[in-house]
Amino acid sequence: MDVQLQSFENEQEMVLSEEEASARTRGFPRLKTQEEEEQLAAQRLAVPSPLPRILKEFTKAAIRTQPYDLLRWSAAYFAALATGLEPPVKERLEFPPLEAPGGLTPGYLRVLHRQQGDAPFVQYEQLLRRWKGLCLGVEALDTIWGLVATEEQDEVPWLHIVSAGSGLISQSPLQTMVLVCETLTTEPEGASACVPMTTFEPLYLHVSQLDHPGLPGVGPAVGIDVTGPLLEHLRAVAAEQGGNVTPRNLAHFNCPKLY
Template sequence: MASSAREPIYSAEQIKIPPQLPEILKDFAKHIIRTQPTDILKESAEYFTKQAALNSSPRKSSSASTKLSELQLESIYNRFGSPQPSGGSPPTLINRKDIQEACEEIGIGSQVVADIITLGAWGDRIPWLKFWALSVAAGYTSLIPTLHKVASILSGTSITKPEPGVADDSKPPLSRLPTAPFKEIFTFLAERDDGIGPDKTAKVLADLGEEKDVELSSFLDKLDAALSA
Protein backbone atom coordinates (compact mmCIF):
# COMPACT_ATOMS: atom_id res chain seq x y z
CA MET A 1 0.00 0.00 0.00
CA ALA A 2 1.41 3.37 -0.98
CA SER A 3 2.36 5.72 1.80
CA SER A 4 -0.15 8.47 2.43
CA ALA A 5 2.78 10.89 2.74
CA ARG A 6 3.31 10.57 -1.01
CA GLU A 7 -0.28 11.42 -1.82
CA PRO A 8 -1.12 15.04 -2.67
CA ILE A 9 -2.62 17.06 0.14
CA TYR A 10 -5.06 18.63 -2.30
CA SER A 11 -6.61 17.48 -5.52
CA ALA A 12 -8.78 19.25 -8.07
CA GLU A 13 -11.80 17.39 -6.73
CA GLN A 14 -11.12 18.60 -3.19
CA ILE A 15 -10.93 22.28 -4.09
CA LYS A 16 -14.37 23.84 -3.97
CA ILE A 17 -14.42 27.48 -5.06
CA PRO A 18 -17.58 29.35 -3.98
CA PRO A 19 -19.28 30.65 -7.14
CA GLN A 20 -19.35 34.25 -5.85
CA LEU A 21 -15.66 34.36 -4.87
CA PRO A 22 -14.15 35.34 -8.28
CA GLU A 23 -16.54 38.30 -8.67
CA ILE A 24 -15.99 39.41 -5.07
CA LEU A 25 -12.21 39.35 -5.48
CA LYS A 26 -12.39 41.09 -8.86
CA ASP A 27 -14.51 43.93 -7.44
CA PHE A 28 -12.17 44.21 -4.46
CA ALA A 29 -9.09 44.38 -6.70
CA LYS A 30 -10.73 47.13 -8.78
CA HIS A 31 -11.52 49.10 -5.62
CA ILE A 32 -7.92 48.91 -4.36
CA ILE A 33 -6.52 49.88 -7.76
CA ARG A 34 -8.88 52.85 -7.98
CA THR A 35 -8.43 54.20 -4.45
CA GLN A 36 -4.71 53.40 -3.99
CA PRO A 37 -4.91 53.30 -0.15
CA THR A 38 -1.78 53.78 1.92
CA ASP A 39 -2.94 51.11 4.38
CA ILE A 40 -4.34 48.24 2.31
CA LEU A 41 -5.26 46.10 5.32
CA LYS A 42 -7.28 48.89 6.93
CA GLU A 43 -8.95 49.73 3.63
CA SER A 44 -9.73 46.04 3.09
CA ALA A 45 -11.44 45.80 6.47
CA GLU A 46 -13.54 48.90 5.75
CA TYR A 47 -14.38 47.70 2.23
CA PHE A 48 -15.61 44.27 3.27
CA THR A 49 -17.47 45.74 6.25
CA LYS A 50 -19.39 47.95 3.81
CA GLN A 51 -20.03 45.05 1.46
CA ALA A 52 -21.30 42.89 4.32
CA ALA A 53 -23.65 45.67 5.42
CA LEU A 54 -24.88 46.09 1.86
CA ASN A 55 -25.52 42.40 1.33
CA SER A 56 -27.28 42.01 4.68
CA SER A 57 -29.64 44.94 4.09
CA PRO A 58 -33.25 44.08 3.20
CA ARG A 59 -33.84 43.55 -0.50
CA LYS A 60 -36.04 46.18 -2.07
CA SER A 61 -39.03 45.26 -4.16
CA SER A 62 -39.25 46.13 -7.85
CA SER A 63 -41.51 49.05 -6.97
CA ALA A 64 -39.00 50.62 -4.56
CA SER A 65 -37.98 54.26 -4.71
CA THR A 66 -35.36 55.16 -7.28
CA LYS A 67 -33.18 56.78 -4.60
CA LEU A 68 -30.19 54.51 -4.12
CA SER A 69 -28.03 54.30 -1.03
CA GLU A 70 -24.42 55.44 -1.07
CA LEU A 71 -23.30 51.83 -0.69
CA GLN A 72 -25.33 50.83 -3.74
CA LEU A 73 -23.93 53.71 -5.79
CA GLU A 74 -20.38 52.88 -4.77
CA SER A 75 -20.94 49.22 -5.57
CA ILE A 76 -22.20 49.98 -9.09
CA TYR A 77 -19.27 52.28 -9.77
CA ASN A 78 -16.73 49.80 -8.42
CA ARG A 79 -18.25 47.01 -10.51
CA PHE A 80 -18.15 48.80 -13.85
CA GLY A 81 -15.95 51.87 -13.46
CA SER A 82 -12.72 50.82 -11.85
CA PRO A 83 -9.68 49.96 -13.98
CA GLN A 84 -9.39 46.31 -14.85
CA PRO A 85 -6.94 44.25 -12.72
CA SER A 86 -4.89 43.79 -15.89
CA GLY A 87 -4.52 47.57 -16.14
CA GLY A 88 -6.97 48.06 -18.99
CA SER A 89 -9.64 50.74 -19.07
CA PRO A 90 -13.21 49.84 -18.10
CA PRO A 91 -15.62 49.25 -20.99
CA THR A 92 -17.83 52.13 -22.12
CA LEU A 93 -20.94 50.08 -22.92
CA ILE A 94 -22.43 47.30 -20.79
CA ASN A 95 -25.08 44.78 -21.74
CA ARG A 96 -28.47 45.55 -20.23
CA LYS A 97 -28.57 42.07 -18.69
CA ASP A 98 -25.23 42.62 -16.92
CA ILE A 99 -26.45 45.86 -15.36
CA GLN A 100 -29.73 44.25 -14.29
CA GLU A 101 -27.91 41.33 -12.66
CA ALA A 102 -25.36 43.57 -10.91
CA CYS A 103 -28.12 45.79 -9.54
CA GLU A 104 -30.21 42.83 -8.42
CA GLU A 105 -27.25 41.47 -6.43
CA ILE A 106 -27.18 44.64 -4.30
CA GLY A 107 -30.92 44.95 -3.81
CA ILE A 108 -31.86 47.41 -6.55
CA GLY A 109 -35.29 46.51 -7.90
CA SER A 110 -35.79 45.62 -11.55
CA GLN A 111 -38.33 48.42 -12.00
CA VAL A 112 -35.82 50.97 -10.69
CA VAL A 113 -33.28 49.79 -13.26
CA ALA A 114 -35.91 49.83 -16.01
CA ASP A 115 -36.97 53.38 -15.08
CA ILE A 116 -33.39 54.67 -15.28
CA ILE A 117 -32.81 52.95 -18.62
CA THR A 118 -36.06 54.40 -19.97
CA LEU A 119 -35.07 57.85 -18.75
CA GLY A 120 -31.80 57.53 -20.63
CA ALA A 121 -33.59 56.21 -23.74
CA TRP A 122 -31.14 53.31 -24.07
CA GLY A 123 -31.57 49.89 -25.62
CA ASP A 124 -29.69 46.65 -24.96
CA ARG A 125 -26.28 48.34 -24.74
CA ILE A 126 -26.04 50.80 -21.86
CA PRO A 127 -23.44 53.57 -21.43
CA TRP A 128 -22.83 52.54 -17.85
CA LEU A 129 -21.32 55.86 -16.68
CA LYS A 130 -24.40 57.77 -17.81
CA PHE A 131 -26.62 55.12 -16.26
CA TRP A 132 -24.70 55.61 -13.03
CA ALA A 133 -25.01 59.40 -13.29
CA LEU A 134 -28.80 59.15 -13.53
CA SER A 135 -28.77 56.69 -10.62
CA VAL A 136 -27.03 59.32 -8.49
CA ALA A 137 -29.27 62.14 -9.74
CA ALA A 138 -32.39 60.17 -8.76
CA GLY A 139 -31.62 60.91 -5.11
CA TYR A 140 -31.45 64.70 -5.44
CA THR A 141 -33.64 67.55 -6.58
CA SER A 142 -30.95 69.73 -8.15
CA LEU A 143 -27.67 69.46 -10.02
CA ILE A 144 -25.17 70.81 -7.48
CA PRO A 145 -25.73 68.21 -4.72
CA THR A 146 -25.84 65.52 -7.40
CA LEU A 147 -22.42 66.59 -8.66
CA HIS A 148 -21.03 66.72 -5.13
CA LYS A 149 -22.12 63.15 -4.55
CA VAL A 150 -20.61 62.12 -7.90
CA ALA A 151 -17.34 63.83 -6.96
CA SER A 152 -17.25 62.21 -3.52
CA ILE A 153 -17.56 58.71 -4.94
CA LEU A 154 -15.18 59.30 -7.84
CA SER A 155 -12.54 60.61 -5.44
CA GLY A 156 -13.09 57.89 -2.86
CA THR A 157 -14.33 60.23 -0.13
CA SER A 158 -17.62 60.33 1.76
CA ILE A 159 -18.69 63.95 1.46
CA THR A 160 -22.29 64.82 0.77
CA LYS A 161 -23.55 68.21 -0.40
CA PRO A 162 -26.80 69.11 1.39
CA GLU A 163 -29.89 70.21 -0.43
CA PRO A 164 -30.23 73.99 -0.89
CA GLY A 165 -31.32 75.71 2.32
CA VAL A 166 -29.81 73.07 4.61
CA ALA A 167 -26.95 74.38 6.74
CA ASP A 168 -23.71 72.43 6.63
CA ASP A 169 -20.37 73.78 7.87
CA SER A 170 -18.39 70.62 7.15
CA LYS A 171 -15.42 70.78 4.79
CA PRO A 172 -14.61 68.02 2.31
CA PRO A 173 -11.30 66.28 2.96
CA LEU A 174 -8.31 66.97 0.77
CA SER A 175 -8.52 64.49 -2.05
CA ARG A 176 -8.08 64.26 -5.81
CA LEU A 177 -10.95 64.16 -8.28
CA PRO A 178 -10.31 62.27 -11.55
CA THR A 179 -11.33 64.71 -14.26
CA ALA A 180 -12.16 62.43 -17.21
CA PRO A 181 -15.21 60.63 -15.75
CA PHE A 182 -16.40 63.78 -14.00
CA LYS A 183 -16.29 65.76 -17.26
CA GLU A 184 -18.38 63.12 -19.01
CA ILE A 185 -20.93 62.97 -16.21
CA PHE A 186 -21.13 66.74 -15.79
CA THR A 187 -21.60 67.35 -19.52
CA PHE A 188 -24.30 64.68 -19.71
CA LEU A 189 -26.26 65.99 -16.71
CA ALA A 190 -25.80 69.65 -17.67
CA GLU A 191 -27.32 68.99 -21.09
CA ARG A 192 -30.42 67.64 -19.33
CA ASP A 193 -30.73 70.65 -17.01
CA ASP A 194 -32.48 73.67 -18.53
CA GLY A 195 -30.90 75.93 -15.91
CA ILE A 196 -27.35 75.20 -17.03
CA GLY A 197 -26.47 77.09 -20.18
CA PRO A 198 -23.38 76.75 -22.39
CA ASP A 199 -21.52 79.53 -20.53
CA LYS A 200 -21.77 77.75 -17.17
CA THR A 201 -20.85 74.44 -18.76
CA ALA A 202 -17.77 75.97 -20.39
CA LYS A 203 -16.71 77.58 -17.09
CA VAL A 204 -16.87 74.30 -15.17
CA LEU A 205 -14.97 72.43 -17.89
CA ALA A 206 -12.33 75.19 -17.92
CA ASP A 207 -11.95 74.90 -14.14
CA LEU A 208 -11.32 71.17 -14.56
CA GLY A 209 -8.60 71.89 -17.09
CA GLU A 210 -6.57 69.22 -18.85
CA GLU A 211 -4.96 67.65 -15.80
CA LYS A 212 -5.58 64.00 -14.94
CA ASP A 213 -7.07 65.04 -11.60
CA VAL A 214 -7.74 68.16 -9.54
CA GLU A 215 -7.82 68.95 -5.84
CA LEU A 216 -11.35 68.14 -4.76
CA SER A 217 -12.13 70.81 -2.18
CA SER A 218 -11.01 73.81 -4.23
CA PHE A 219 -12.75 72.51 -7.34
CA LEU A 220 -16.06 72.06 -5.52
CA ASP A 221 -15.88 75.70 -4.43
CA LYS A 222 -15.37 76.73 -8.07
CA LEU A 223 -18.19 74.42 -9.16
CA ASP A 224 -20.62 75.99 -6.70
CA ALA A 225 -19.63 79.50 -7.78
CA ALA A 226 -19.96 78.71 -11.49
CA LEU A 227 -23.35 77.01 -11.26
CA SER A 228 -24.83 79.44 -8.73
CA ALA A 229 -23.91 82.56 -10.70
Protein backbone atom coordinates in the same frame (compact mmCIF):
# COMPACT_ATOMS: atom_id res chain seq x y z
CA MET B 1 -34.96 -38.93 40.37
CA ASP B 2 -37.22 -36.16 41.54
CA VAL B 3 -34.20 -33.97 42.27
CA GLN B 4 -32.73 -34.55 38.78
CA LEU B 5 -36.10 -33.83 37.14
CA GLN B 6 -36.45 -30.63 39.11
CA SER B 7 -32.93 -29.51 38.07
CA PHE B 8 -33.67 -30.23 34.39
CA GLU B 9 -36.88 -28.21 34.54
CA ASN B 10 -35.03 -25.29 36.13
CA GLU B 11 -32.43 -25.38 33.34
CA GLN B 12 -35.18 -25.37 30.70
CA GLU B 13 -36.82 -22.36 32.34
CA MET B 14 -33.49 -20.50 32.29
CA VAL B 15 -33.01 -21.28 28.57
CA LEU B 16 -36.52 -20.15 27.80
CA SER B 17 -35.99 -16.99 29.79
CA GLU B 18 -32.81 -16.16 27.83
CA GLU B 19 -34.52 -16.81 24.50
CA GLU B 20 -37.51 -14.74 25.59
CA ALA B 21 -35.23 -11.88 26.68
CA SER B 22 -33.35 -12.07 23.39
CA ALA B 23 -36.64 -11.95 21.46
CA ARG B 24 -37.79 -8.95 23.42
CA THR B 25 -34.58 -6.97 22.71
CA ARG B 26 -34.15 -8.12 19.11
CA GLY B 27 -35.95 -5.00 17.77
CA PHE B 28 -33.60 -2.54 19.53
CA PRO B 29 -30.16 -1.52 18.19
CA ARG B 30 -27.06 -2.87 19.82
CA LEU B 31 -25.47 -0.52 22.28
CA LYS B 32 -22.23 0.93 20.94
CA THR B 33 -18.98 0.66 22.80
CA GLN B 34 -17.24 3.76 24.11
CA GLU B 35 -14.64 3.53 21.35
CA GLU B 36 -17.34 3.39 18.68
CA GLU B 37 -19.11 6.41 20.22
CA GLU B 38 -15.87 8.41 20.20
CA GLN B 39 -15.24 7.58 16.54
CA LEU B 40 -18.75 8.65 15.54
CA ALA B 41 -18.44 11.86 17.56
CA ALA B 42 -15.19 12.71 15.80
CA GLN B 43 -16.87 12.22 12.42
CA ARG B 44 -19.86 14.34 13.38
CA LEU B 45 -17.67 17.23 14.64
CA ALA B 46 -15.37 17.39 11.63
CA VAL B 47 -15.69 21.09 10.57
CA PRO B 48 -14.10 22.17 7.26
CA SER B 49 -11.21 24.46 8.12
CA PRO B 50 -12.32 27.42 5.91
CA LEU B 51 -15.89 27.40 7.26
CA PRO B 52 -15.44 29.61 10.36
CA ARG B 53 -13.62 32.29 8.34
CA ILE B 54 -16.21 32.19 5.54
CA LEU B 55 -19.11 32.51 7.97
CA LYS B 56 -17.38 35.32 9.87
CA GLU B 57 -16.76 37.34 6.70
CA PHE B 58 -20.31 36.65 5.50
CA THR B 59 -21.79 37.87 8.78
CA LYS B 60 -19.72 41.05 8.75
CA ALA B 61 -20.68 41.70 5.12
CA ALA B 62 -24.39 41.21 5.82
CA ILE B 63 -24.26 43.60 8.78
CA ARG B 64 -22.47 46.29 6.76
CA THR B 65 -24.71 45.92 3.72
CA GLN B 66 -28.09 45.50 5.47
CA PRO B 67 -29.74 43.88 2.40
CA TYR B 68 -33.51 44.18 2.02
CA ASP B 69 -33.78 40.47 1.19
CA LEU B 70 -31.12 38.52 3.07
CA LEU B 71 -31.66 35.21 1.26
CA ARG B 72 -31.50 36.69 -2.23
CA TRP B 73 -28.48 38.81 -1.30
CA SER B 74 -26.77 35.76 0.24
CA ALA B 75 -27.20 33.85 -3.02
CA ALA B 76 -25.55 36.71 -4.94
CA TYR B 77 -22.80 36.99 -2.32
CA PHE B 78 -21.74 33.33 -2.44
CA ALA B 79 -22.17 33.15 -6.23
CA ALA B 80 -19.73 36.06 -6.57
CA LEU B 81 -17.22 34.42 -4.23
CA ALA B 82 -17.49 31.10 -6.07
CA THR B 83 -16.77 32.74 -9.45
CA GLY B 84 -14.09 35.15 -8.27
CA LEU B 85 -16.17 38.30 -8.77
CA GLU B 86 -16.56 41.33 -6.53
CA PRO B 87 -19.23 40.46 -3.92
CA PRO B 88 -22.17 42.84 -3.38
CA VAL B 89 -20.86 44.27 -0.10
CA LYS B 90 -20.83 47.84 1.17
CA GLU B 91 -17.54 49.14 2.52
CA ARG B 92 -19.28 50.44 5.63
CA LEU B 93 -22.69 50.60 7.25
CA GLU B 94 -24.86 53.48 6.04
CA PHE B 95 -26.61 54.90 9.07
CA PRO B 96 -29.23 56.11 9.49
CA PRO B 97 -30.86 54.11 6.68
CA LEU B 98 -31.54 56.28 3.64
CA GLU B 99 -34.84 56.44 1.84
CA ALA B 100 -34.18 56.52 -1.88
CA PRO B 101 -35.91 55.37 -5.08
CA GLY B 102 -35.72 51.61 -5.34
CA GLY B 103 -33.52 51.46 -2.25
CA LEU B 104 -30.52 52.82 -4.19
CA THR B 105 -28.06 54.66 -1.92
CA PRO B 106 -24.55 56.09 -2.37
CA GLY B 107 -23.19 52.95 -0.73
CA TYR B 108 -24.97 50.65 -3.19
CA LEU B 109 -23.84 52.85 -6.10
CA ARG B 110 -20.24 52.39 -5.00
CA VAL B 111 -20.79 48.61 -4.74
CA LEU B 112 -22.04 48.54 -8.33
CA HIS B 113 -19.06 50.62 -9.45
CA ARG B 114 -16.61 48.18 -7.83
CA GLN B 115 -18.42 45.25 -9.44
CA GLN B 116 -18.15 46.92 -12.84
CA GLY B 117 -14.37 47.14 -12.56
CA ASP B 118 -12.59 48.67 -15.53
CA ALA B 119 -15.19 47.71 -18.14
CA PRO B 120 -16.23 50.92 -19.97
CA PHE B 121 -19.66 49.66 -21.06
CA VAL B 122 -22.45 47.72 -19.39
CA GLN B 123 -25.42 45.80 -20.77
CA TYR B 124 -28.87 46.04 -19.26
CA GLU B 125 -29.16 42.33 -18.44
CA GLN B 126 -25.73 42.32 -16.85
CA LEU B 127 -26.60 45.31 -14.69
CA LEU B 128 -30.02 43.85 -13.87
CA ARG B 129 -28.42 40.73 -12.35
CA ARG B 130 -26.23 42.84 -10.09
CA TRP B 131 -29.15 45.10 -9.28
CA LYS B 132 -31.30 42.18 -8.15
CA GLY B 133 -28.38 40.73 -6.21
CA LEU B 134 -28.44 43.92 -4.14
CA CYS B 135 -32.23 43.57 -3.75
CA LEU B 136 -32.86 46.99 -5.34
CA GLY B 137 -36.11 47.98 -7.03
CA VAL B 138 -36.08 47.40 -10.79
CA GLU B 139 -38.18 50.55 -11.38
CA ALA B 140 -35.23 52.68 -10.29
CA LEU B 141 -32.93 50.86 -12.72
CA ASP B 142 -35.41 51.38 -15.56
CA THR B 143 -35.54 55.11 -14.76
CA ILE B 144 -31.75 55.36 -14.84
CA TRP B 145 -31.49 53.31 -18.02
CA GLY B 146 -34.15 55.46 -19.67
CA LEU B 147 -32.10 58.57 -18.93
CA VAL B 148 -28.97 57.32 -20.68
CA ALA B 149 -30.08 54.86 -23.38
CA THR B 150 -32.33 54.81 -26.42
CA GLU B 151 -34.63 51.90 -27.19
CA GLU B 152 -32.11 50.53 -29.71
CA GLN B 153 -29.18 50.48 -27.29
CA ASP B 154 -28.37 47.27 -25.45
CA GLU B 155 -25.29 48.70 -23.74
CA VAL B 156 -24.27 52.14 -22.51
CA PRO B 157 -21.15 53.79 -21.02
CA TRP B 158 -20.87 52.74 -17.40
CA LEU B 159 -20.00 56.24 -16.18
CA HIS B 160 -23.29 57.50 -17.62
CA ILE B 161 -25.03 55.02 -15.33
CA VAL B 162 -23.05 56.41 -12.39
CA SER B 163 -24.00 60.01 -13.21
CA ALA B 164 -27.67 59.20 -13.87
CA GLY B 165 -27.88 57.07 -10.74
CA SER B 166 -26.34 59.90 -8.73
CA GLY B 167 -28.94 62.24 -10.19
CA LEU B 168 -31.77 59.91 -9.22
CA ILE B 169 -30.91 59.95 -5.51
CA SER B 170 -29.68 63.55 -5.18
CA GLN B 171 -31.58 66.75 -4.47
CA SER B 172 -29.66 69.08 -6.78
CA PRO B 173 -27.22 68.90 -9.71
CA LEU B 174 -24.46 70.08 -7.36
CA GLN B 175 -25.15 67.17 -5.02
CA THR B 176 -25.21 64.88 -8.05
CA MET B 177 -21.73 65.87 -9.17
CA VAL B 178 -20.41 65.62 -5.60
CA LEU B 179 -21.75 62.06 -5.42
CA VAL B 180 -20.17 61.29 -8.81
CA CYS B 181 -16.80 62.38 -7.40
CA GLU B 182 -17.28 60.34 -4.22
CA THR B 183 -18.21 57.26 -6.25
CA LEU B 184 -15.39 57.45 -8.79
CA THR B 185 -12.54 58.58 -6.59
CA THR B 186 -9.72 56.19 -5.84
CA GLU B 187 -8.85 57.99 -2.61
CA PRO B 188 -9.71 56.45 0.75
CA GLU B 189 -12.91 57.43 2.49
CA GLY B 190 -12.64 60.77 4.27
CA ALA B 191 -10.09 62.19 1.81
CA SER B 192 -10.80 64.91 -0.76
CA ALA B 193 -12.63 62.57 -3.22
CA CYS B 194 -10.72 64.07 -6.13
CA VAL B 195 -11.25 62.86 -9.71
CA PRO B 196 -9.40 63.77 -12.91
CA MET B 197 -10.83 66.79 -14.71
CA THR B 198 -10.78 64.67 -17.88
CA THR B 199 -13.31 62.36 -16.17
CA PHE B 200 -15.39 65.05 -14.48
CA GLU B 201 -15.91 67.31 -17.51
CA PRO B 202 -17.69 64.85 -19.87
CA LEU B 203 -19.85 63.55 -17.02
CA TYR B 204 -20.89 67.05 -16.02
CA LEU B 205 -21.76 67.84 -19.64
CA HIS B 206 -23.75 64.61 -19.77
CA VAL B 207 -25.75 65.51 -16.66
CA SER B 208 -26.27 69.07 -17.89
CA GLN B 209 -28.03 67.70 -20.98
CA LEU B 210 -30.33 65.29 -19.10
CA ASP B 211 -33.54 67.27 -19.38
CA HIS B 212 -35.65 65.90 -16.52
CA PRO B 213 -37.18 68.66 -14.35
CA GLY B 214 -39.05 66.04 -12.33
CA LEU B 215 -35.79 64.80 -10.82
CA PRO B 216 -34.22 67.41 -8.51
CA GLY B 217 -30.78 65.87 -8.95
CA VAL B 218 -30.99 66.26 -12.74
CA GLY B 219 -33.27 69.20 -13.44
CA PRO B 220 -33.78 70.85 -16.82
CA ALA B 221 -31.03 70.90 -19.42
CA VAL B 222 -28.66 73.88 -19.28
CA GLY B 223 -26.74 75.57 -22.07
CA ILE B 224 -23.20 76.71 -22.70
CA ASP B 225 -23.90 79.99 -20.89
CA VAL B 226 -23.86 77.91 -17.68
CA THR B 227 -21.48 75.07 -18.50
CA GLY B 228 -18.86 77.28 -20.21
CA PRO B 229 -17.87 79.52 -17.26
CA LEU B 230 -17.95 76.57 -14.84
CA LEU B 231 -15.67 74.37 -16.91
CA GLU B 232 -13.27 77.22 -17.62
CA HIS B 233 -12.97 77.86 -13.88
CA LEU B 234 -12.52 74.18 -13.01
CA ARG B 235 -9.86 73.67 -15.68
CA ALA B 236 -7.83 76.45 -14.09
CA VAL B 237 -8.32 74.94 -10.63
CA ALA B 238 -7.40 71.45 -11.86
CA ALA B 239 -4.18 72.78 -13.42
CA GLU B 240 -3.03 73.71 -9.91
CA GLN B 241 -4.17 70.38 -8.39
CA GLY B 242 -2.41 67.85 -10.55
CA GLY B 243 -5.26 67.75 -13.07
CA ASN B 244 -7.90 66.89 -10.44
CA VAL B 245 -11.04 68.52 -9.09
CA THR B 246 -12.77 67.88 -5.78
CA PRO B 247 -16.26 68.39 -4.33
CA ARG B 248 -14.81 71.26 -2.29
CA ASN B 249 -13.96 73.06 -5.53
CA LEU B 250 -17.58 72.80 -6.67
CA ALA B 251 -18.90 74.28 -3.43
CA HIS B 252 -16.36 77.12 -3.26
CA PHE B 253 -17.84 80.63 -3.36
CA ASN B 254 -15.65 81.50 -6.37
CA CYS B 255 -17.03 78.58 -8.40
CA PRO B 256 -19.65 79.55 -11.02
CA LYS B 257 -23.02 77.89 -10.66
CA LEU B 258 -23.52 74.40 -12.08
CA TYR B 259 -27.10 75.03 -13.25
